[in-house]
Amino acid sequence: MAPVHPLLWRSFRVFQVYGANTDVGKTVFTTTLCRAARLMWGREHTAFLKPVSTGPEDEADDLCNHVERHAPGVLRRTLLQYDLAMSPHAAAKGKSVPSDVDLLSKVHQFASRMAARGPGWLFVETAGGVHSPGPSGTTQADLYAALRCPVVLVADSKLGGISLTISAFESLKIRGYDVETILVFRDDKYDNEQYLKDYFTGHHGIAVASLPAPPPKTDIGADTEIMSQYYEEESESTATRRILEHLDRRHRARIDRLDSMCGDAYKQIWYPFTQHKLNSPDNIVVIDSARGDFFQTLVSKPGATSINQPALQPSFDGSASWWTQGLGHGNPSLTMSAAYAAGRYGHVMFAGAIHEPALALAQTLLHSMKSSRLTRVFYSDNGSTGVEVAVKMALRAARLRYGWAAGTDIGIIGLKGGYHGDTIGAMDCAEPSTYNEKIEWYNGRGIWYDYPSVKCVRGQWAIEMPGALKADLGDDQVFESLSDVFDLDARRSKHKHRAYEKYIERTLSNHLGNGRKFGALLMEPVVVGAGGMELVDPLFQRALVDVVRRSAKLFDARHRHRPGNSDPASWSGLPVIFDEVFTGLYRLGRFTASSFLGTEADVSVHAKLLTGGLVPLSTTLASESIFKAFESDDKADALLHGHSYTAHPVGCQVALESMRQMQAMEGRGEWDWAKESDWSGCLGGRARVAKAELWSIWPWDLLDWVSNQIQCVAGTWALGSILAIHMKAADGTGYKSNAALKLQSFLHDGDRDGNASTSSSTRWNVHSRVLGNVLYIMGSQKTTQDDVAEIARLVQRALVAH
């Protein structure tokens, strides 16, 4: 979905008026507030907006007339008018219906024009109740959430109104709305006011204010007279004044808080992976909220921009919030799943117990992996703990099978640059590097293979051999399509494959000959993420797996093939661990990245996208032969690892919903537009039939252009939701490099001149992260083709300007 522009200005206050039900007096309250605002802030201007109005035209006219008559001097506007007195979606049937984005854009345009006039007030009145559907059918609570307007909720003062008011409030709250006050008509019979006051003050700290009920409706003419008197009195009443003063204070408090946040954070937060000496308050992005693929960030401090500039702007979340986002920020289904599990369980202890979301998620994962090996699910909190669990599993299994003594120094086999997390055990799985070399307890335990990597260079897919290994692995290779690179069936048993295997075997023999022992092969399948966003030649990873699995004799010469090991689901050689924390669960377009390698792990770790990007959770899947290694009569032989929130129901329920949504998207072919076969029109029209089903949301045009046109780019690649641009780096590659920072900075400055409609009020930018000389941009699994196209254009402009 295209970026939505929040309605926040420093001295122009926008409030949205929602009703707990239809016919609760939204217009009466709004008119009163408008009129009172004119009285109290005479030099400012006040506006009234009804985005969608239903009912006969004369009634709609009535609405504007009503406001005009009773709150003279207030600017008023209705954007869409439907004749039928029904819910807008029904009234709009058969009519031309604007998309949600268009409607929000119209609302934003009106508010921007009002804000441009200077300080003032705008009340945006919704139609019906909070979930009354808008013209497109999206309910208003969902439709308007990204506008981030604070809410004035008009309660229902009738019988049953308490329930309706609380439920309406909850529907708003769980979508991130800030309800600033609740207004209700006084009613001596039902006195909902008193209950609501106690309830909302006690439970939510929200003030409830009341006004006398307006006189009952008579005929139009009399109505005018009587209502005039009502408005005259109420707009000058203490109660009304207090409401407006409260709203004014809340607006100022919000702005003040946003303005002070980066200063406070600079003083009080210790940031991950941040050299604070190089940090400054100006470098800290203040995130007010987020929706879909976009953050809504504070534009800048007061004084730096005119008070009439918007205070917030959309920022494309170009790192998918450290690679977590799959289904968009503020996704209502994920919210509901989290809230349901919180309501049903909170958290319940998992050792010795089972609950529905944990079991259902385990079953979904085991089923969806389509693995003949994986049968068990172990839960932990994040990728790092998930990897520690995996390593504990694998090392024990290997040590027991090979009969190594406790205390034997056992390492892992991995890839150079591989990254598995920041707890010490996970760090120890990575080769010494900038990430870990200064960490006091870090002790890299293993050997790490250099590997051939894949990039698009001058419009072709090059497999580049590491310089030092060219003698072993041979020359670089070039393929016309990425599918050809991933066509392992075609590539196996050819010369390059044999060279890979020979090299891997020889290296292994050398290390083993030196008396080293290894307990697992651990790697991120297909993409080395934090270690430089490198696409690894899948054939090389496959060769690693194959060699390790057939090399039991190498790992322990005394080992004899036991009959029990003839089970094809049993691990052989060494347990193979795939760290799919980054690459799994549709990041690269498939449920499991292992399928790209045409092989299965013995232990598989999943996190990040697992919960669609909402809360931490990790699963370590294991085969039965790994599991059995921990069975004994001794409790102390068990896998003695656990976290308090193991398999917390909120995480499991959200993960279930996330899996369900992504699998449904795959089933409906929602990513078909991104399949590689659609790239075939490029490259001079040569047919490039996809042999492997690959897709990337980033268009081949972009890769072709970047790799052909931009001198300072060493290569680029895209797969699934990832785009990586490797810059040529004079200062050397690696974490400390600054080569991609200029590009990042341009993207951060944003879309200044992207299209005709771009003005300061519709500006947006891209929030991205760099890894040394690599700039990557990562979408979610919901990023639209249109947004990708916009960002691709921005990237192109950035590269030209670079």
Next chain:
Amino acid sequence: MAPVHPLLWRSFRVFQVYGANTDVGKTVFTTTLCRAARLMWGREHTAFLKPVSTGPEDEADDLCNHVERHAPGVLRRTLLQYDLAMSPHAAAKGKSVPSDVDLLSKVHQFASRMAARGPGWLFVETAGGVHSPGPSGTTQADLYAALRCPVVLVADSKLGGISLTISAFESLKIRGYDVETILVFRDDKYDNEQYLKDYFTGHHGIAVASLPAPPPKTDIGADTEIMSQYYEEESESTATRRILEHLDRRHRARIDRLDSMCGDAYKQIWYPFTQHKLNSPDNIVVIDSARGDFFQTLVSKPGATSINQPALQPSFDGSASWWTQGLGHGNPSLTMSAAYAAGRYGHVMFAGAIHEPALALAQTLLHSMKSSRLTRVFYSDNGSTGVEVAVKMALRAARLRYGWAAGTDIGIIGLKGGYHGDTIGAMDCAEPSTYNEKIEWYNGRGIWYDYPSVKCVRGQWAIEMPGALKADLGDDQVFESLSDVFDLDARRSKHKHRAYEKYIERTLSNHLGNGRKFGALLMEPVVVGAGGMELVDPLFQRALVDVVRRSAKLFDARHRHRPGNSDPASWSGLPVIFDEVFTGLYRLGRFTASSFLGTEADVSVHAKLLTGGLVPLSTTLASESIFKAFESDDKADALLHGHSYTAHPVGCQVALESMRQMQAMEGRGEWDWAKESDWSGCLGGRARVAKAELWSIWPWDLLDWVSNQIQCVAGTWALGSILAIHMKAADGTGYKSNAALKLQSFLHDGDRDGNASTSSSTRWNVHSRVLGNVLYIMGSQKTTQDDVAEIARLVQRALVAH
């Protein structure tokens, strides 16, 4: 709150009928379903229950008469009747009002009696809308949630009804209700039915069914005639039959799933800290849901009990779900906080950014710690990662100050049995033990002090010196009150204190003399948790801190006191890390456990109760002098640690609400009943004025009785929400001991004969965990005095039976 008994029987189906609004036709639908159930399941019985009815008595009579007339043969009952046609809370004003627990108990009694008759149906009709307040003022959605009845939601078919129906549904869903179907009257004008069908099928997979609207109400006599015809037709209609068949299927599916869960879990889950060879499906507790301090667990498999026995029973969560629970399971405020943050942000990346809940939580923690040292907050995911972060912080600070080379082997100073988590770095902080000795990469790095522990023995508080250290530390000491033990001002500078310090210094000197280097003092203040639930003599811990802080010369002889270190907030000697993951945040009754020691940490780790027991989150607080150690011009000198979900908004928002609630409880004196001064009546009436403000929810009577009466108890203690009973263990203490298992088993068998009303249908039990020879029971911060008393009685019976 006392245990609530869920309404679930294997062949007796209970459904709760909620309405999206008042006057939407709940009774018409319920009557139709009742009548149809009689027709379709003629041999079974059908019942109708209206727990609370409002309106003139004749109308209430009408309700029962209505059901009787139109659904003959249906058992019907109204439990409470209020004359006014208002919300029950208002109608009940001035009347005798039953507590929520009493009302639920009456509902349960009625349902139990019906269930005892055999297979059948019960429809429980609520009053008004979902959030209409019950007699006590609690809204029905909150009031009835623990009953776990699946819901039939009657939609509103009028103008605005779409909004009301969706909001009502959401209010139920976020409390863990399972809405099984939505029913609506057909209405050609507004056709809410079509929208609701699309919406609920698409978003929630819930079937929406409709019936024709009943004829408009005329007078009573005519009404009867016309309605008779309506019910006759509708109760035989295909639509109605399908609704009941659907509900019947859903009921059976629920039972079948519950019955199969432990078998499936046994095959597919790899449990934390579990020797699976000793496990069996029967040992796995199936948790259907949880509320307050109680799980709602499956009683047993089919065949094992009569079909008329309840399928679920309340189980007191006696380990506070691995020490996480503070504010009760299914706490609606925590749910709302989680959902609000999910709606406003989802998750947003934290490096280089700030968002409101993360900043507000950091500020709340820093402020509430009242520490002159702690100024910075680092976020991670759980106690184990939080400790790894703390250790990385401390070791770096120490290494740089003392000028030790990178790669120097630096250990920590800790306590024997100390436990800090299961990731390798956290494990390395613990001495070798059953927990870690078989873990391949475990490498205990440090020295661990044995310590004097505190227990109530024969009604007095004994400080027991470790046997081997009696020569150094002197004899055991005895105090009359626990307050005296914690009165460090009085105890300092006395003989025992000097003995502690001397012993600590000498041991340290010996290790340092052997060339060892240390980078931190790390311990759990006051209580060693997983390592045996031991109350440590606070004077000993204080002595450790004091000695370490004044021993800079010991840690590095070349070190000179630099002027910069004269800042009293700067660390001295070694950074002191308090692992408050278990003991902090009101577990022991105070915000920070460090206050019991009268000292402040340089680094402080918090988790578990931090989020009130809902989702994983951890904070590592640090002083500015620790923080500064990472400042340099080199990015690689930064604290290179981070997790994808660092400071995830859901966790931070929930933690904010959790802190707010617990601080408000403290402010309101809600734990005053548990203050130690209230224990003074015991012990022969001697006044035992509390010198330190200590409290324990576990009564002194119990400790006195247990320590005096039960031979096999070595000692016991209680503080805050913890009760620990140390059994004499013939088979040695430690993780492998089985000494407390019998006690645990008795508690699990539960309250068979606790009080007169106890029958199989009101049975509940206690789900507890043991640590070797120690049985502990841990309440939440909301556990009531009544529940404590009940459990205390059960513990007494268990000990006698032991």
